[in-house]
Amino acid sequence: MIDKTCLKVEIAGIKLKNPVMTASGTFGYGQEYVPFVDLNRLGAMILKGITLKPKMGNPPPRIIETPSGMLNAIGLQNVGVEMLIREKLPYLQKFNTPVIINISGDTIEEYVELAERLGEVSKEMGVTGLEVNISCPNVKKRGMVWGTDAKATYEIINSIRKTTSLPLIVKLTPNVTNIKTIAQAAEEAGADALSLINTLVGMTVDIDSRKPKLANISGGLSGPAVKPVALWLVWQVFQTVNIPVIGIGGIIKVEDALEFIIAGARAIEIGTANFVNPRVTIEIIEGIEKYLIENNIKDINELVGSMKI
Amino acid sequence: MSAILNIKVKILSGKEVVPNIYLMRLKAPEITQDALSGQFIHIKCSKDNYPLLRRPFSIHRIDKEKGEIFILFQVVGEGTKLLAQRVVGDDLDIMGPIGNGFNIYPESRKIMIVGGGIGVAPLLALCEESIRQGKEVRVLISALKKELVIGEESFRNLGAKVDVATDDGSYQHKGLVTDLLEGSIREGWLANQIFACGPKSMLKKIVEISLDAHIDCQVSLEERMACGIGACLGCVCKIKTKDKKEDKVKYEFKKVCEDGPIFGGSEVVWDD
Numbered sequence: 001m002i003d004k005t006c007l008k009v010e011i012a013g014i015k016l017k018n019p020v021m022t023a024s025g026t027f028g029y030g031q032e033y034v035p036f037v038d039l040n041r042l043g044a045m046i047l048k049g050i051t052l053k054p055k056m057g058n059p060p061p062r063i064i065e066t067p068s069g070m071l072n073a074i075g076l077q078n079v080g081v082e083m084l085i086r087e088k089l090p091y092l093q094k095f096n097t098p099v100i101i102n103i104s105g106d107t108i109e110e111y112v113e114l115a116e117r118l119g120e121v122s123k124e125m126g127v128t129g130l131e132v133n134i135s136c137p138n139v140k141k142r143g144m145v146w147g148t149d150a151k152a153t154y155e156i157i158n159s160i161r162k163t164t165s166l167p168l169i170v171k172l173t174p175n176v177t178n179i180k181t182i183a184q185a186a187e188e189a190g191a192d193a194l195s196l197i198n199t200l201v202g203m204t205v206d207i208d209s210r211k212p213k214l215a216n217i218s219g220g221l222s223g224p225a226v227k228p229v230a231l232w233l234v235w236q237v238f239q240t241v242n243i244p245v246i247g248i249g250g251i252i253k254v255e256d257a258l259e260f261i262i263a264g265a266r267a268i269e270i271g272t273a274n275f276v277n278p279r280v281t282i283e284i285i286e287g288i289e290k291y292l293i294e295n296n297i298k299d300i301n302e303l304v305g306s307m308k309i
Numbered sequence: 310m311s312a313i314l315n316i317k318v319k320i321l322s323g324k325e326v327v328p329n330i331y332l333m334r335l336k337a338p339e340i341t342q343d344a345l346s347g348q349f350i351h352i353k354c355s356k357d358n359y360p361l362l363r364r365p366f367s368i369h370r371i372d373k374e375k376g377e378i379f380i381l382f383q384v385v386g387e388g389t390k391l392l393a394q395r396v397v398g399d400d401l402d403i404m405g406p407i408g409n410g411f412n413i414y415p416e417s418r419k420i421m422i423v424g425g426g427i428g429v430a431p432l433l434a435l436c437e438e439s440i441r442q443g444k445e446v447r448v449l450i451s452a453l454k455k456e457l458v459i460g461e462e463s464f465r466n467l468g469a470k471v472d473v474a475t476d477d478g479s480y481q482h483k484g485l486v487t488d489l490l491e492g493s494i495r496e497g498w499l500a501n502q503i504f505a506c507g508p509k510s511m512l513k514k515i516v517e518i519s520l521d522a523h524i525d526c527q528v529s530l531e532e533r534m535a536c537g538i539g540a541c542l543g544c545v546c547k548i549k550t551k552d553k554k555e556d557k558v559k560y561e562f563k564k565v566c567e568d569g570p571i572f573g574g575s576e577v578v579w580d581d
């Protein structure tokens with residue numbers, strides 16, 4: 001048996017110590033988890049989705065537990081990009097873990113301006129890359145979600161690509177009829193990597209009041225319940241594109257992470273599980289290392305997409 | 310505020326004190342050192358991942374000498390049902406202490422504590438602390454009926470004067486706890502601070518009474534939580550913003566877990 005293995009992977013030109021990253025919106029701005037996690041040990045940190053201007057978010061209740069998962073309708077409450085730069089990013093400077101900023105917007109102009117602004121401060125503030133959340137509604141197109149349409153996806157990613165040289169990860173929504181065409185559109189538009197999945201749209205009803213349990217009516221489903229869906233989509237996208245794929249959805253233990261890697265994910269993001277076990281990221285990193293050693297795999301990259309069919 | 314810990318603690322005892330309401334004692338010296346009344350712990354109720362998310366519970370009593378904390382909880386769903394089934398000697402995975410805690414002003418001499426139903430949970434620790442600081446404390450509690458009155462003896466044993474309201478009149482005052490509060494004010498017992506926890510409708514009324522009587526009031530709020538540590542933005546409530554230039558009430562969403570769970574009564578925007 002080997003006694004050492006290599007966990008390093010490269011995504012969109014970003015060198016990661018290991019493939020474990022935090023999913024946007026589930027790890028705050030990093031600092032919240034410092035009592036539980038040595039941030040230096042993470043592969044990368046993806047922070048709460050940011051918009052150009054601060055966003056107030058949706059009224060409560062914003063979260064409801066569902067079988068093996070949860071629905072959330074946070075409504076992208078965030079401090080806005082200027083406050084992020086001024087008050088949140090400086091704290092993360094002392095860690096040697098890449099910081100990736102998840103960006104959202106209502107219009108192309110907003111995404112572009114965000115990417116420009118983050119590009120300006122990237123050196124000084126240690127912004128290593130952008131993850132573009134295209135699961136938001138396009139305000140100008142009657143709320144049609146960018147990521148549900150190949151043309152809209154191409155258009156928005158292409159516009160961002162032209163304004164920034166920062167590594168671009170495009171985060172896909174699972175609420176589509178054909179994920180492959182969306183993935184291809186993102187790749188053609190210049191994405192350096194794809195991450196998936198964002199949450200699945202869902203709802204719950206209170207039978208006593210006959211009202212929806214979420215104030216927003218619908219919310220995004222996450223947690224173990226979505227894992228099989230996420231795995232299937234990751235596998236399909238992995239077969240379609242030539243850029244690295246990051247697997248997200250319901251990862252709560254090391255076996256889940258390994259499933260995604262075998263199905264084609266070069267890295268993974270952990271979301272909802274952070275709420276259940278704040279140390280889960282570290283436990284999964286240790287678990288992956290143990291699995292590789294026990295299975296005589298010298299380099300994690302050998303495992304990526306190694307599914308036998 | 311002290312750092313939030315994620316630890317496993319031993320269940321020392323657990324019993325059903327009134328139908329469907331349980332008192333659980335935990336060995337948690339790491340928590341008692343810095344815990345404040347009004348703070349809560351975030352508990353993984355099951356041993357596996359069902360239910361998935363943790364559940365928040367107020368710290369009911371803090372015994373610093375023995376290094377023990379108590380929680381008092383009502384069974385309302387899956388998580389609390391499983392928690393009630395956990396046995397003595399079990400390890401419980403908790404995060405805490407979390408939140409800001411009640412703020413007892415040094416200059417306050419008289420303290421009024423009001424709890425509705427399971428809302429008494431965080432108030433015993435508050436009562437104990439107030440009395441330790443030499444305050445005169447009165448407690449008003451309410452329950453649906455006599456069998457469901459919780460904590461009356463415990464508050465009295467600490468040295469507080471206790472009055473009870475029951476919805477059906479099966480014990481002491483028939484009606485609302487807010488009747489008792491108004492009564493005490495009418496009689497001229499004016500507290501320097503009112504602290505309250507319970508259903509929203511009750512809290513709203515208490516805040517109105519406190520504003521009329523010009524008494525400072527703090528309330529403990531509840532909202533559904535995921536992370537419990539300020540990371541997910543799931544647990545927000547509406548809090549008025551400082552800017553009072555315009556007539557319209559302006560508000561922002563604050564996190565119950567991190568910015569609360571205790572808020573100034575007059576800051577809260579009550580939705581109907």
Ligand SMILES: Cc1cc2nc3c(=O)[nH]c(=O)nc-3n(C[C@H](O)[C@H](O)[C@H](O)COP(=O)(O)OP(=O)(O)OC[C@H]3O[C@@H](n4cnc5c(N)ncnc54)[C@H](O)[C@@H]3O)c2cc1C
Nearest residue numbers: 364365366367381382383386387388389430531532533570
């Ligand atoms: C800061 C804080 C302190 C709390 N302290 C106590 C306490 O000391 N003792 C106690 O018995 N309960 C307390 N609660 C409420 C307790 O957390 C909920 O009753 C519990 O989460 C329900 O879990 P469940 O799985 O049994 O029920 P679920 O199946 O999740 O829900 C059953 C019903 O309980 C209500 N509920 C669920 N979650 C919450 C919540 N977070 N807040 C309010 N209502 C909820 C809903 O009306 C729901 O329909 C506190 C809540 C908060 C936010």
Ligand SMILES: Cc1cc2nc3c(=O)[nH]c(=O)nc-3n(C[C@H](O)[C@H](O)[C@H](O)COP(=O)(O)O)c2cc1C
Nearest residue numbers: 023024025049072133197198222223249250271272
């Ligand atoms: C409370 C919450 C907030 C989220 N916020 C964002 C966000 O701001 N931007 C984003 O791209 N995804 C967001 N997500 C989606 C997650 O990053 C992730 O894609 C999804 O939850 C699936 O992973 P999981 O099952 O491991 O949680 C959020 C998810 C949750 C549960």
Ligand code: FES
Nearest residue numbers: 537541542544566
């Ligand atoms: S529960 Fe996550 S922010 Fe309060």
